[in-house]
Amino acid sequence: MKHSPKPCYVIGVISVVVILGSVAECRRFNGIEYPAINCRKHSAVLTDFGGVGDGKTSNTKAFKYAISNLSHYASDGGAQLVVPPGKWLTGSFNLTSYFTLFLQKGALILASQDESEWPPLPVLPSYGRGRDAPDGRFSSLIFGTNLTDVVITGANGTIDGQGSYWWTKFKQNQTKLTRPYLIEIMYSNQIQISNLTLLNSPSWFVHPIYSSNIIIQGLTIVAPVDSPNTDGINPDSCRNTRIEDCYIVSGDDCIAVKSGWDEYGIKFGKPTEHVIIRRLTCISPDSAMIALGSEMSGGIRDMRAEDITAINTQSAVRIKTAIGRGGYVKDIFVKGAQLHTMKYVFWITGSYGSHPDNGFDPNALPQITGINYRDFTADNVTYSARLEGISKDPFSGICISNVDIRLSQEKKKLQWNCTDVSGVTKNVTPQPCDLLPLKTEAHDCPYPTDKLPIDRLQLQTCSL
Incomplete structure (x- = not known):
């Protein structure tokens, strides 16, 4: 639905007037329009608040x-804060409800x-400690x-995390708290992050956690590959x-789907479910295009990915888990992957052994099924597959069909390394391992035809 133009509103709060003298004068932005889950009635510019x-x-x-004062409009159509062209140095700040942060071009x-x-x-309750250091984390x-x-x-405004300061501290083991992420939204509903360039995060870039109804679109995410x-985008217990339509160059997984770590994730018990990923392009020489885990102790269910591309990336879709994780994947x-220069096409790891502490339950075995x-095509591949289940806890129900893998000159002799897994294959080259025998039925591996609820959400056309 097209959002009809609204008159400008003067944002007048006594405390703002006292300090700034005048605030949020009427602005026009030459009819700039943008898609959003909801439009806002009120607008202000960062310079109105001393930026x-x-x-x-x-x-x-x-x-x-600015955000504190704009929060007063939550019950009156909400507000948007416009960041105009310029270089805006800032530390951490918190958002409010019924609110849009809009970065103009430049x-x-x-x-x-x-x-x-x-x-x-x-620390996050589903993790029990910080990822870098046990005692808390930076916002x-x-x-x-x-x-x-x-x-x-x-x-397509830009947010630059200037992460080199934090990367050096981490590499020198000088971090007392876990490094900050670029964007994190917790315990929230109706989130949109879109049409931005994100650079050089201190650690993970985008981390929605314990949240629902999330749209992430049109992001360009870039960090040095070392x-x-x-990580690019990490939906976590969501x-x-x-x-959709994201381009990611990363020193870790381009997308990592998570849900808590060992006994803390099991106790918190909030899965990630109903995820759709489409039209993703990833470059990550040392990690995965899409990872499931390794923190998956609350469970991961109903993840769909289609029309995805990886270039010079370690693996396409990697499942990472271990004894002590519990949970399920x-x-x-996944359908429709174009892969170019890969170490692995298929990789499942049952021995990804990092733990938050020694309190994990050795009887907490993950269920992978x-x-x-x-519909994968891949070229310049070193290994077709490394599929490693857990002894006495085999990973089952693996189906692979219509896959054409062309090998690199450095190809390994053992192309399919399979242990403690079971499933079927159809029309796959090179020939898969004996644990994944040829499927005799005429049908390919399934891909759901129903739409997820989040796919039914249509964005409005809003204006500044």
Whole structure:
């Protein structure tokens, strides 16, 4: 539905007027339109709250001040904060509900490298400790919790995490708290992150967690391929997530679907389910295009991916788990992959042994079943597959059909290395291992024809 133009609204709160004198004057942006889950009635610009876009002045207070005052409009059609062209240095700041953060073309948010501008947060309950260090973690650059209807978008504006400071500390084992993420939204519903360029996150880029009804579209995510743990998009204990039209260059997995770590994830018990990924392009020489796990102790179910491309990437879709994880990965469907220069096409790891502590239950065995891959083409491949289940806990229901793998000059003699797995294959070259015998039925591996609820959500056309 087209959002009809609204008159500009002056945002007048006594505290703002006292400090700034005048605020949120009427602005026009030459009819800029953008798609969003919801449009906003009120608008303001960061400069109305003291923002200085010189790349040197801290805007942390300006962002916090603007969002605090715009939060008053949550019950009156919501508000959008426009970041205009310029270089906007800032530390961590929190979003509010019924709110849009819009980065205009030419707007560059620069993450501060001053640790005092990154408040500490407690560890995530489904993890039990920080990923880098046990005692807590830094807030992400853009953070929100217990929100409804939040949009982070733009006209391909840029957010640069300036992560080199943090990567050096991590590599030198100097991190006392887990490095910040670029964007993290927790315990929230109706999230949109779209049409932005994200660069050089200190750690993971986009981390929705304990949330639902999430749309992530049109992101360009880039970090050096040797940067540590710079995962692109990590839906974590989330329900109904749609990831589309993203280009990711990463030092870790381009997309990693997660749901908690060992006994903490089992206790928290919140799975990730109903995820659709389409039109993804990934470059990650040391990691996966799409990883499931390794933190999957709350379970991962009903993940669908289609029309995906990997270039110079370690593996296409990798399942990572271990004894002690518990949980499950099931009902996974992938079709239509174009792969170029890969170490592995198919990789399942049952011995991914990193644990938060020694309290994991050795009897907590993961259930891996219902894994369906079809319609893959791959060239310049070293290994076709490494499929490693767990002794006395075999991974079952693996189906692979219509796959053409062309090998590199450095190809390994053993192309299909399979242990403790079972399933079937059809029309696959090179010939698969004996544990995945030829399927005699005429049908290919299944791919669901129904639409997920998040696919039914249509974006509105909004304007500045």
